[in-house]
Amino acid sequence: MKLYQLRSRQSLPISQKEAWDFLSSPANLATITPDHMGFNILSGADRPMFPGQIIQYKVSPFPFYSTKWVTEITHVKEGEYFVDEQRFGPYALWHHKHFIKPIEGGVEMEDIIDYKIPFGVLGQMAHPIVVKKQLQQIFSYREQKLIELFGTIENSPKELKFKSF
Secondary structure, eight states: OOOEEEEEEEEESSOHHHHHHHHTOGGGGTTTSOGGGOOEEEESOSSOOOTTOEEEEEEEEETTEEEEEEEEEEEEETTTEEEEEEEESSSSEEEEEEEEEEETTEEEEEEEEEEEOSSHHHHHHHIIIIIHHHHHHHHHHHHHHHHHHHOOOTTOOOEEEEEEO
């Protein structure tokens, strides 16, 4: 059973507070998720983020297929980071760390996602063809949407890396 990791970094020309206010609001997740994913929050996004918060979504990762996705916010350090973990959904494991730190001219956002694909060897075979490709598309969309909303820091490095263990 393989464990995969996705790392993403992006810099934005906004304050740490602006970044936190936007990124820690579950309601904004729909804004930075491609429309074809059919992302819809069903419950749990009616309060500011807190440890133990359960958020239920509906997503359509593939045409003609939708599923519920339930995550729990397990850790929060106001203004700096939060962690969401899947409790039910399309992955065998989903552990997503979101970091925000000030840099010259703005903030750097870093996401580290550790995940496992269900269905054993079949899932591993589908990873490079379907799952990795879809995650690349989602994070590329997110990067572009955040640039549209907030701008960019000139010559700031962007990163999207995958590893498997």
